Amino acid sequence: xxxxFDNSYARLPERxxxxxxxxxxxxxxxxxxxxxxxxxxxxxxxxLGSEEGVAMLAGNATPDGADPLAQAxxxxxxxxxxxxxxxxxxxxxxxxxxxxxxxxDVQLKGSGRTPFSRGGDGKSALGPVxxxxxxxxxxxxxxxxxTRALAAVATGEQVARQQGPEPGGVFTRVAASxxxxxxxxxxxxxxxxxxxxxxxxxxxxxxYPDVAGSPAPYRALLERVVTAQAGLIAHWLSLxxxxxxxxxxxxxxxxxxxxxxxxxxxDDFQARKVFSSIDRGGRYAWGNQPEIGLxxxxxxxxxxLPLLADVESEAIASAEQVLQGYSGQFSAAFGRRxxxxxxxxxxxxxxxxxxxxxxxxxxxxxxxxxxxxxxxxARGGEVEPLRALFSDPAAFxxxxxxxxxxTQSGARVDDMRAANPIRIPRNHRVEExxxxxxxxxxxxxxxxxxxxxSPYTADDAYADLELPPQPEEVVHQTFCGT
Numbered sequence: 032x033x034x035x036f037d038n039s040y041a042r043l044p045e046r047x048x049x050x051x052x053x054x055x056x057x058x059x060x061x062x063x064x065x066x067x068x069x070x071x072x073x074x075x076x077x078x079l080g081s082e083e084g085v086a087m088l089a090g091n092a093t094p095d096g097a098d099p100l101a102q103a104x105x106x107x108x109x110x111x112x113x114x115x116x117x118x119x120x121x122x123x124x125x126x127x128x129x130x131x132x133x134x135x136d137v138q139l140k141g142s143g144r145t146p147f148s149r150g151g152d153g154k155s156a157l158g159p160v161x162x163x164x165x166x167x168x169x170x171x172x173x174x175x176x177x178t179r180a181l182a183a184v185a186t187g188e189q190v191a192r193q194q195g196p197e198p199g200g201v202f203t204r205v206a207a208s209x210x211x212x213x214x215x216x217x218x219x220x221x222x223x224x225x226x227x228x229x230x231x232x233x234x235x236x237x238x239y240p241d242v243a244g245s246p247a248p249y250r251a252l253l254e255r256v257v258t259a260q261a262g263l264i265a266h267w268l269s270l271x272x273x274x275x276x277x278x279x280x281x282x283x284x285x286x287x288x289x290x291x292x293x294x295x296x297x298d299d300f301q302a303r304k305v306f307s308s309i310d311r312g313g314r315y316a317w318g319n320q321p322e323i324g325l326x327x328x329x330x331x332x333x334x335x336l337p338l339l340a341d342v343e344s345e346a347i348a349s350a351e352q353v354l355q356g357y358s359g360q361f362s363a364a365f366g367r368r369x370x371x372x373x374x375x376x377x378x379x380x381x382x383x384x385x386x387x388x389x390x391x392x393x394x395x396x397x398x399x400x401x402x403x404x405x406x407x408x409a410r411g412g413e414v415e416p417l418r419a420l421f422s423d424p425a426a427f428x429x430x431x432x433x434x435x436x437x438t439q440s441g442a443r444v445d446d447m448r449a450a451n452p453i454r455i456p457r458n459h460r461v462e463e464x465x466x467x468x469x470x471x472x473x474x475x476x477x478x479x480x481x482x483x484x485s486p487y488t489a490d491d492a493y494a495d496l497e498l499p500p501q502p503e504e505v506v507h508q509t510f511c512g513t
């Protein structure tokens with residue numbers, strides 16, 4: 032089989048993972064292949080779409096050079112620590128070095144039981160496969176650091192879920208790595224400091240090689256992960272994105288978004304908005320994500336304490352000093368993104384941004400439509416379509432007058448166009464694609480993926496994907512699918 036694997040994670044000590052072959056499926060059917068990504072990975076897309084390639088994507092065949100393994104990790108789930116989680120329904124097939132020289136993981140999700148399955152079936156229903164394909168590729172097109180979708184396969188079998196049997200699927204995910212905060216937590220919970228050092232050295236070599244020669248490389252690693260996560264979460268917020276399950280096992284050291292389970296994009300703006308059916312307390316609401324990011328990074332810092340200094344008090348002081356920088360880094364990134372969205376000068380303070388968000392919340396205004404129509408106004412378009420989003424025209428006019436005073440006409444239109452997408456994966460459209468897939472109809476799925484590939488460019492062919500849901504189409508809850 033035509034893949035050049037070079038599996039560095041498999042060369043780590045065996046306690047880092049469990050070797051495991053995928054579970055074969057009865058009738059694999061390729062739903063969609065990301066030919067462009069395959070080419071970037073140096074994989075022949077024509078071969079990957081062949082019977083032999085689809086057998087690999089379904090877990091029915093293991094290519095030469097692959098070394099399938101389930102990674103060990105732990106994690107805080109909704110604030111409660113679970114000392115062993117691990118890949119319960121996923122297998123890292125191996126790593127490839129892409130055409131840019133970057134190392135990438137190739138992983139199967141829904142590939143069957145592993146030693147970490149904790150009683151689960153290790154399978155995936157088709158719905159989560161469709162959701163992750165749509166959202167991860169949309170996020171990539173939006174410019175957000177993210178794992179990628181290489182392929183979606185239907186398995187021809189039914190998997191048991193709470194609401195009854197559902198069609199099964201396998202998702203092939205590509206990532207800079209699958210090293211999580213929870214991976215470090217797995218070893219610190221076992222007081223395995225040698226493993227922590229080996230994992231930290233591996234993460235530095237893979238993601239931040241420039242800090243390897245630093246006088247304090249492990250502190251530098253913490254600094255880089257803090258910076259990556261602060262920027263990532265600010266980017267999420269600027270798009271109205273809610274991850275839905277920001278557990279430490281879903282927080283990468285690479286700074287990529289990972290694990291699109293109960294994720295969602297807001298329609299009407301609400302700072303406390305939650306979609307995830309399992310987030311009953313609102314822990315991971317839109318506006319809580321920055322604070323949770325710091326909480327997760329603090330857990331990461333705790334795992335590095337044995338490496339930061341020989342004296343615990345000195346290690347803690349070093350970690351705290353790094354963590355104190357998170358708030359400023361997040362605030363700066365948040366401010367840059369929202370000033371760009373609003374077309375504001377760099378010197379305009381955060382009160383202007385907050386005043387806008389407060390107005391959107393009070394008026395229950397669609398987040399994406401507002402910024403898109405504001406961009407149209409900045410380009411010389413009519414104000415009426417923007418005004419029509421508000422139930423109280425007077426409140427809008429008051430805010431709009433201030434915005435015009437703060438914005439130099441036409442000076443920052445390019446910034447606004449680059450910051451304000453026209454199309455996002457709206458929840459009702461994702462649900463439409465999922466329900467179609469369950470019926471064996473993938474037309475809505477393919478059209479949605481195609482329409483989201485250029486989210487900042489107007490296209491009459493996909494104009495309907497810009498629209499918010501009708502009342503009967505509103506999605507109130509999203510689900511993990513496990």
